[in-house]
Amino acid sequence: MATITLDNVQKTYAGGTTAVQGISLDIRDGEFIVLVGPSGCGKSTLLRMVAGLEAITGGEVRIGERRVNDLDPADRDIAMVFQNYALYPHMTVRENLAYGLKNRGTPKAEIEARVAEAARMLEIGQYLDRKPRALSGGQRQRVAMGRAIVRKPAAFLFDEPLSNLDARLRVTMRAEIRKLQKRLGTTSLYVTHDQLEAMTLADRLVVLNGGRIEQVGRPLDIYHAP
Ligand code: ADP
Ligand code: ADP
Secondary structure, three states, X not given: OOOEEEEEEEEEOOOOOEEEEEEXXXXXXXXXXXXXXXXXXXXXXXXXXXXXXXXXOEEEEEEOOEEOOOOOHHHOOEEEEEOOOOOOOOOOHHHHHHHHHHHOOOXXXXXXXXHHHHHHHHOOHHHOOOOHHHOOHHHHHHHHHHXXXXXXXXXXXXXXXOOOOOHHHHHHHHHHHHHHHHHHOOEEEEEOOOHXXXXXXXXXXXXXXXXXXXXXXXXXXXXXXX
């Protein structure tokens, strides 16, 4: 667990577009923040800068006490869950879950214990020996969540993780994500354009517009405002 601090974070792309215009935000330990706002407002750019997938062109991002601007994604102690799941197609579910831990030299017994725990939490124990193509969309998204959980990261970053699922499954999965996040207490930053998803998940909502913060508040304060 950790705080995430955005200190006047900016992004100007090589072509000259300024997508993020000086955003400052303190995300508390264990807090669930949802970023919302119209298409093109800079949500994805901001998330990708925190993840280390996009260079920061101004200001500073800190995870805990550490300035992470110049750290590789692997050194930031975060796990990201993507819309397209990003599973390795040639590996089984078990191998997908274990892969990142194996790369960092986690002992085998520890890997097995963490994979078993994640499989139990996400109820994917019966699919461990299948390949992703033999799973439904919802099952794949559970595996993607499992892969984030086994890392025991300081923070989760979610990039529209449910938008490829049908409406009914989205409702189920968002409830599960909320439950899991509270249980693990992992600080989370979540991007979505779905208002219900945002309201259900967020401790605080951050509304972006034109690369700036327009509003920050609890879901009811924002959506019930006059
Ligand atoms: P959102 O996620 O809210 O839809 P984005 O962060 O994707 O917004 O985009 C914010 C702005 O940055 C948009 O004007 C978009 O066109 C621009 N943008 C996004 N990615 C790039 C890129 N790789 N190069 C140049 N401009 C980009
Ligand atoms: P690892 O970094 O655990 O060895 P990979 O080799 O699959 O795992 O990762 C390649 C890059 O992608 C690394 O920078 C890693 O941090 C990042 N990465 C892998 N899985 C995730 C994830 N679930 N969330 C965020 N980053 C990830």
